[in-house]
Amino acid sequence: MITTSGLTKVYRSRGREVTALDGVDLHVREGEVFGVIGQSGAGKSSLIRCVNLLERPTSGTVTVAGRDLTALTGRGPRAGKELRQARSRIGMVFQHFNLLSSRTVQDNVELPLEILGRSGKERSCRALELLDLVGLADKAGAYPAQLSGGQKQRVGIARALAGDPKVLLSDEATSALDPETTRSILQLLRDLNRQLGLTVLLITHEMDVVKSVCDSAALMEKGRIVESGTVSELLATPGSELAAALFPVSGDASGDDRTVVDVTFHGEAATQTVVSQLSRTYNIDISILGAAMDTVGGRQVGRMRIELPGPYEENVVPIGFLREQGLQIDVLGPEPALVQGGAK
Amino acid sequence: MTWTDWPAMQPLLSEACWDTLYMVGWSTLIAVVGGLPLGVLLVLTDRGGLLQSVVANKVIGQVVNVARSMPFIILMVALMSFTRTVTGTTIGREAAIVPLAIGAIPFFARLVETAVREVDGGLVEAVQAMGGNTWTVVRKVLVPEALPSLISSATTTVVALIGYSAMAGTVGAGGLGDIAIRYGYQRFETQLMWITVGILAVVISLIQFAGDYAARALHRRGGGSGAAPRLRLLRDRTLAAETATAGTVAAETATAGTVADETAADVSKVA
Numbered sequence: 001m002i003t004t005s006g007l008t009k010v011y012r013s014r015g016r017e018v019t020a021l022d023g024v025d026l027h028v029r030e031g032e033v034f035g036v037i038g039q040s041g042a043g044k045s046s047l048i049r050c051v052n053l054l055e056r057p058t059s060g061t062v063t064v065a066g067r068d069l070t071a072l073t074g075r076g077p078r079a080g081k082e083l084r085q086a087r088s089r090i091g092m093v094f095q096h097f098n099l100l101s102s103r104t105v106q107d108n109v110e111l112p113l114e115i116l117g118r119s120g121k122e123r124s125c126r127a128l129e130l131l132d133l134v135g136l137a138d139k140a141g142a143y144p145a146q147l148s149g150g151q152k153q154r155v156g157i158a159r160a161l162a163g164d165p166k167v168l169l170s171d172e173a174t175s176a177l178d179p180e181t182t183r184s185i186l187q188l189l190r191d192l193n194r195q196l197g198l199t200v201l202l203i204t205h206e207m208d209v210v211k212s213v214c215d216s217a218a219l220m221e222k223g224r225i226v227e228s229g230t231v232s233e234l235l236a237t238p239g240s241e242l243a244a245a246l247f248p249v250s251g252d253a254s255g256d257d258r259t260v261v262d263v264t265f266h267g268e269a270a271t272q273t274v275v276s277q278l279s280r281t282y283n284i285d286i287s288i289l290g291a292a293m294d295t296v297g298g299r300q301v302g303r304m305r306i307e308l309p310g311p312y313e314e315n316v317v318p319i320g321f322l323r324e325q326g327l328q329i330d331v332l333g334p335e336p337a338l339v340q341g342g343a344k
Numbered sequence: 345m346t347w348t349d350w351p352a353m354q355p356l357l358s359e360a361c362w363d364t365l366y367m368v369g370w371s372t373l374i375a376v377v378g379g380l381p382l383g384v385l386l387v388l389t390d391r392g393g394l395l396q397s398v399v400a401n402k403v404i405g406q407v408v409n410v411a412r413s414m415p416f417i418i419l420m421v422a423l424m425s426f427t428r429t430v431t432g433t434t435i436g437r438e439a440a441i442v443p444l445a446i447g448a449i450p451f452f453a454r455l456v457e458t459a460v461r462e463v464d465g466g467l468v469e470a471v472q473a474m475g476g477n478t479w480t481v482v483r484k485v486l487v488p489e490a491l492p493s494l495i496s497s498a499t500t501t502v503v504a505l506i507g508y509s510a511m512a513g514t515v516g517a518g519g520l521g522d523i524a525i526r527y528g529y530q531r532f533e534t535q536l537m538w539i540t541v542g543i544l545a546v547v548i549s550l551i552q553f554a555g556d557y558a559a560r561a562l563h564r565r566g567g568g569s570g571a572a573p574r575l576r577l578l579r580d581r582t583l584a585a586e587t588a589t590a591g592t593v594a595a596e597t598a599t600a601g602t603v604a605d606e607t608a609a610d611v612s613k614v615a
Contacts, residue, residue, distance in 0.1 A: 052473055088475030098470035102488040112474040143565060
């Protein structure tokens with residue numbers, strides 16, 4: 001639904017050049033919630049602004065819903081008619097809501113429809129319908145200043161949906177909100193994604209946001225996409241930073257002579273039974289030190305840190321069993337030392 | 345002419361009062377119509393603006409600066425031939441409107457520029473993301489969002505124009521300034537001068553009060569925190585500044601009161 005290829009953005013100011021985006025290739029499938037995570041300054045904001053060409057990329061292309069937007073830019077700095085039409089089909093939600101303080105909630109939601117040239121009656125019908133959808137039907141006549149942060153963002157979402165977009169861009173939509181409100185806004189985005197088949201591209205610096213709503217995620221560092229894929233693909237990638245951050249496990253061995261193993265489930269194996277099977281088959285006591293699991297689309301994904309009795313040499317067979325189940329196994333601590341010792 | 349000649353002074357003063365309001369009214373209207381687009385253009389053509397154009401920005405900025413740096417009394421004289429082509433005369437209240445308006449356009453434009461610049465850039469971005477063009481941004485965002493500040497700016501312009509209009513009195517424009525100079529200065533009728541000063545002070549206070557009231561009513565409706573929490577600090581400062589302005593107004597009103605008192609004292613002495 002959204003594809004960027006070789007997207008590069010260089011800011012020039014007073015002779016200095018800052019590369020905000022450095023050859024970003026991103027692919028967001030139709031109907032999914034895609035999260036781009038990264039620290040401030042990683043280029044997330046530039047990326048999302050390049051998708052609807054609020055920022056003009058220095059090079060590279062952006063395709064949204066099969067349409068090459070970069071081809072619509074024209075030569076001047078101003079957006080031409082075609083680009084503006086394309087933008088009206090892409091909703092955008094902002095960190096600081098960006099509601100017009102001089103307009104009521106309903107008038108704010110009507111604004112995109114005014115730009116599209118809809119009639120007054122149609123506008124107010126649609127605006128009230130959207131406010132109902134985001135649960136703010138009773139606030140239509142209020143001014144943004146009279147609303148809480150979460151309510152303002154709901155208005156922002158209703159406004160973004162007014163043009164009946166297929167794609168919603170969310171620029172740190174929950175970063176200015178408290179955890180409780182964040183959850184409800186994310187839930188709303190998730191619901192809209194399911195009900196309307198809306199493709200959502202969101203950028204955030206909060207891992208929890210990715211974890212709670214995203215089907216796919218990408219990690220951005222210094223203007224590049226470092227990792228990218230669906231949550232289970234990321235988990236299947238050995239040494240994936242994103243997977244480690246999404247499913248953090250911790251816990252130390254309860255004593256010497258123990259083997260600590262990180263087991264990663266990426267939705268392929270029948271996870272519920274694996275641990276008990278292992279215990280039964282080899283007649284060993286397994287303790288779970290830590291786990292971060294989630295059910296995505298009926299399949300369990302996540303990571304678990306388990307402890308087996310005895311040193312690594314005694315556990316080679318059970319670990320082999322786990323590997324046979326198609327699980328990704330990382331042995332902590334003694335294994336590398338042992339390998340090194342064997343090499344000598 | 346003394347205080348006992350009130351019946352003689354009254355028509356003189358009321359006519360002068362209307363002349364002043366007529367001149368100021370029309371020139372304000374022209375200044376707003378001319379200065380608003382100019383001020384908006386100053387913001388739009390600036391670096392990073394929607395219509396970024398260094399040349400246009402420099403040219404407009406320079407024109408505004410030159411026009412603003414010129415003392416009004418010289419502007420009036422310099423514009424005489426232009427005034428004659430427009431109104432057919434250089435004397436009278438119609439003729440005064442021309443230099444008044446031309447002097448006020450750049451003044452108001454600068455105030456508009458400041459007001460419009462304070463509109464949160466995120467709002468502009470939001471409208472662009474909806475597919476709005478530059479005109480939409482101006483019409484739906486910049487002007488409505490800056491409206492409270494714009495009203496304050498217009499108030500300041502009116503007050504400045506009342507001052508200018510008094511100067512216009514020296515070239516025969518009529519109005520309160522004319523009375524103060526002709527009767528008060530050239531004929532040594534101090535009381536009449538003080539009455540005009542009192543009237544001017546009252547008129548200015550009323551205008552300032554009305555302007556502040558309108559601006560604050562609009563601002564309160566918006567709540568002053570529509571866009572961003574991070575801007576709240578800045579907005580608070582604006583609010584504080586406004587309160588300060590309100591304080592000044594109060595002070596001005598107080599001054600006006602003092603003037604009135606003095607006038608009253610004069611009256612009693614004369615009586």
